[in-house]
Amino acid sequence: MSSLFGTMSVALQSLLTQQGALEVTANNIANANTPGYSREVPILEESPPILSGNTMVGTGVTLKSVQSVRDNILDLRIDQETSQQSSLNSYVDSMNQVQALFNETQGSGLQTDLSSFFNSFQSLATDPTSSSLRQSVIIAGQNLANAFSQTSSNLATIQQGLDQSVVQNVQQVNQLTTQVANLNQQIQTVSNSGDNPGSLEDQRDEDLTNLANLIDTAVIYSNNGTVTVTTTNGALLVSGNQSDALTTQINSATGMNDVYAQGTDITTTIAGGQLHGIISARDGSIPSSQSSLDNLAASLISAVNKQQNDGYDLNGGPGTDFFTAFTPTTTGSNAGAAATMTVALTNPDEVAASSDGTQGDNSNATALANLQNGLIASGQTAGDYYSNLIDQVGNDVSNPTSEQEAVGLVLQQLTNQQQSISGVSLDEEATNLITYQQAYEAAARVISTVDELNEATLDMFTPS
Amino acid sequence: MGMRVNPDMYSFILSGLQTNGKQEEQALQQVASGQKLNSLSDDPAAAASLVTLRMQSSSDTQYLQNISSLTGSLNVADSALSSVVEALTSAQSVGVEGANSALNTSNQQALAQQIQGIQQEILGLANTSYNGEYLFSGTATTTQPYAADPSSTSGVTYSGDDSTNSVEISAGQAMPTSLPGSQLFSNATTNVFKSLQDLYNALNTNTNIPAAVTEVQNALTYVSTQQTFYGNSVDRLNSTQTFLTQEQTQLTETEGTTLDVDMAKAVTDLTQTETTQQALVQAGAQISQLNLFNYLPAP
Numbered sequence: 001m002s003s004l005f006g007t008m009s010v011a012l013q014s015l016l017t018q019q020g021a022l023e024v025t026a027n028n029i030a031n032a033n034t035p036g037y038s039r040e041v042p043i044l045e046e047s048p049p050i051l052s053g054n055t056m057v058g059t060g061v062t063l064k065s066v067q068s069v070r071d072n073i074l075d076l077r078i079d080q081e082t083s084q085q086s087s088l089n090s091y092v093d094s095m096n097q098v099q100a101l102f103n104e105t106q107g108s109g110l111q112t113d114l115s116s117f118f119n120s121f122q123s124l125a126t127d128p129t130s131s132s133l134r135q136s137v138i139i140a141g142q143n144l145a146n147a148f149s150q151t152s153s154n155l156a157t158i159q160q161g162l163d164q165s166v167v168q169n170v171q172q173v174n175q176l177t178t179q180v181a182n183l184n185q186q187i188q189t190v191s192n193s194g195d196n197p198g199s200l201e202d203q204r205d206e207d208l209t210n211l212a213n214l215i216d217t218a219v220i221y222s223n224n225g226t227v228t229v230t231t232t233n234g235a236l237l238v239s240g241n242q243s244d245a246l247t248t249q250i251n252s253a254t255g256m257n258d259v260y261a262q263g264t265d266i267t268t269t270i271a272g273g274q275l276h277g278i279i280s281a282r283d284g285s286i287p288s289s290q291s292s293l294d295n296l297a298a299s300l301i302s303a304v305n306k307q308q309n310d311g312y313d314l315n316g317g318p319g320t321d322f323f324t325a326f327t328p329t330t331t332g333s334n335a336g337a338a339a340t341m342t343v344a345l346t347n348p349d350e351v352a353a354s355s356d357g358t359q360g361d362n363s364n365a366t367a368l369a370n371l372q373n374g375l376i377a378s379g380q381t382a383g384d385y386y387s388n389l390i391d392q393v394g395n396d397v398s399n400p401t402s403e404q405e406a407v408g409l410v411l412q413q414l415t416n417q418q419q420s421i422s423g424v425s426l427d428e429e430a431t432n433l434i435t436y437q438q439a440y441e442a443a444a445r446v447i448s449t450v451d452e453l454n455e456a457t458l459d460m461f462t463p464s
Numbered sequence: 465m466g467m468r469v470n471p472d473m474y475s476f477i478l479s480g481l482q483t484n485g486k487q488e489e490q491a492l493q494q495v496a497s498g499q500k501l502n503s504l505s506d507d508p509a510a511a512a513s514l515v516t517l518r519m520q521s522s523s524d525t526q527y528l529q530n531i532s533s534l535t536g537s538l539n540v541a542d543s544a545l546s547s548v549v550e551a552l553t554s555a556q557s558v559g560v561e562g563a564n565s566a567l568n569t570s571n572q573q574a575l576a577q578q579i580q581g582i583q584q585e586i587l588g589l590a591n592t593s594y595n596g597e598y599l600f601s602g603t604a605t606t607t608q609p610y611a612a613d614p615s616s617t618s619g620v621t622y623s624g625d626d627s628t629n630s631v632e633i634s635a636g637q638a639m640p641t642s643l644p645g646s647q648l649f650s651n652a653t654t655n656v657f658k659s660l661q662d663l664y665n666a667l668n669t670n671t672n673i674p675a676a677v678t679e680v681q682n683a684l685t686y687v688s689t690q691q692t693f694y695g696n697s698v699d700r701l702n703s704t705q706t707f708l709t710q711e712q713t714q715l716t717e718t719e720g721t722t723l724d725v726d727m728a729k730a731v732t733d734l735t736q737t738e739t740t741q742q743a744l745v746q747a748g749a750q751i752s753q754l755n756l757f758n759y760l761p762a763p
Contacts, residue, residue, distance in 0.1 A: 130595075
């Protein structure tokens with residue numbers, strides 16, 4: 001047989017449990033708008049029954065634990081997509097800067113200078129001895145050379161800026177991996193003591209998402225509550241309470257910072273996050289545009305110089321180089337041709353308009369003008385080669401922009417799914433509040449009932 | 465228990481507003497600039513073709529400039545040659561008059577003086593220049609082509625060359641800017657200056673005047689034939705100019721189609737994004753009112 005005092009103790013236990021559940025609800029409501037917060041649920045458990053005589057009697061309820069509701073697999077998927085999105089974002093941002101340099105849609109790109117340069121020779125052909133037309137040729141040449149070197153140096157500046165970002169991003173990665181390692185340690189300690197590490201896990205999730213923003217990560221959850229973090233290509237970032245810092249080191253060949261993990265160069269194997277986007281722009285697309293620009297400059301320099309040397313200047317002397325001749329620093333590479341492009345001629349008389357030394361002859365001026373239609377740049381005309389470069393630069397932005405939208409949609413779906421699992425619903429919490437409140441009130445009623453019963457029992461012995 | 469939904473309805477509104485904002489920005493930029501192509505990435509292929517179009521258009525402008533400066537010099541040369549033909553025609557009349565046996569020596573010498581005048585006139589015309597360049601000295605445009613030279617049988621010396629300058633008037637089409645004096649005024653059998661010198665000598669000495677007149681007549685025919693080059697050239701320039709102007713109009717039109725925005729569509733797009741924005745904001749306002757706590761009795 002059970003006792004009234006036993007019932008009292010069951011009711012008290014119930015009061016405490018419902019109070020605990022209310023606390024969880026209150027905490028959920030408080031964190032309804034906290035980024036990265038996963039809602040918590042109180043896990044209520046029946047207390048072990050006791051044998052009372054021949055009957056098993058329940059002993060009430062206990063608050064077994066408080067659990068955060070999260071789907072680790074979903075969190076990982078979100079981090080992967082986040083990685084992908086950040087990579088695209090930072091790449092598009094970088095290449096947007098690049099496409100602004102080739103401002104052909106506003107008619108202020110290289111094309112104008114290219115056209116003016118060839119046209120100046122056409123004009124000169126109509127009056128080959130005119131000193132003003134000769135001057136115009138030199139000026140058009142200088143404008144063209146300036147446009148090339150300016151564009152080239154602007155490209156280099158953007159590239160330098162991205163290199164700085166690589167270094168900064170690596171520092172941020174290291175800060176985050178240190179934090180994750182610390183949290184691993186704390187979570188393990190809290191778990192071992194049997195408490196809910198929910199808020200620490202939330203913090204760690206937030207850090208992991210931020211990390212995924214910077215670099216592609218693979219996260220493995222261990223039974224002890226810690227996570228092991230590597231890049232998707234296996235470079236170790238965090239293991240237990242240890243983090244391995246990434247380092248940067250200037251590559252003497254490119255002058256750019258390479259990223260190292262435990263002594264191994266991982267620059268080219270980074271597959272996601274801002275670092276990937278920045279490195280793709282810094283080491284891929286920008287050098288490719290730069291090299292096209294260099295090739296075009298080198299082709300123009302050599303074709304114009306060759307034609308100049310075939311002709312004669314106003315004084316009947318043999319023509320000399322129009323542009324300062326480009327000497328490659330590495331055989332077979334035109335690197336630096338655009339950056340260093342300058343006009344070598346200083347005197348308008350030196351423009352070699354004549355092909356036979358006769359002052360009034362214009363054949364070489366016409367030949368120089370016709371270089372516009374010559375297949376001088378990798379089997380293409382200068383205009384077509386440049387037009388292809390424009391197409392390339394435009395695609396460098398437009399292709400990842402469409403991808404960006406697709407990834408954004410996926411991410412939105414996943415986040416929605418995650419929120420439907422982990423997000424705090426105020427409706428739900430309001431319901432919980434009522435439920436726990438009523439349970440609390442009921443338990444209190446039990447106590448007062450037992451109290452009355454006790455009183456009644458005691459009254460039996462009170463002399464009236 | 466039913467499926468749990470994302471309690472943060474605002475996230476949908478927010479992403480909707482962001483997407484819509486992007487579209488609004490694009491539409492607004494198009495309306496403001498009047499261009500549908502505002503950066504290369506809007507349409508890389510179109511931007512690339514824009515470069516080629518503008519290269520071609522710019523070349524055409526240059527060809528048109530070449531044509532206009534060429535037309536000037538060709539017209540000047542043509543009118544100089546017309547004067548040469550006129551002068552030769554009068555020389556011919558003077559010669560015919562001199563062949564009349566009724567004339568006495570002094571009359572004939574007076575006629576010879578007239579021929580000398582015509583010789584000087586034609587010498588001047590043969591040295592015609594345009595923009596400081598001699599028109600009939602071949603490519604040696606800075607050298608005066610003809611100078612009087614009593615020691616020469618033609619009475620003049622030619623210092624120009626036998627070459628011709630050509631100027632591009634459209635892609636791949638070059639046109640000679642002029643003909644050298646050595647070709648315009650003489651060939652293997654005929655020579656304008658020698659025919660006049662011969663007529664002058666014939667009149668002075670009253671010998672072989674009819675033969676000298678025939679010589680002048682042949683020279684006249686020859687120069688007239690050569691002159692057709694200029695007339696034909698001007699015709700060709702005119703037709704090329706028409707062609708280039710049409711091509712430019714075409715290019716400008718294509719450039720417009722590539723670059724310019726369809727204003728009606730852009731404005732509609734803009735209005736649509738504004739409507740969408742209003743709808744989203746209203747939906748957002750609705751959400752805030754739906755919360756169970758509002759229905760709980762105050763304690």
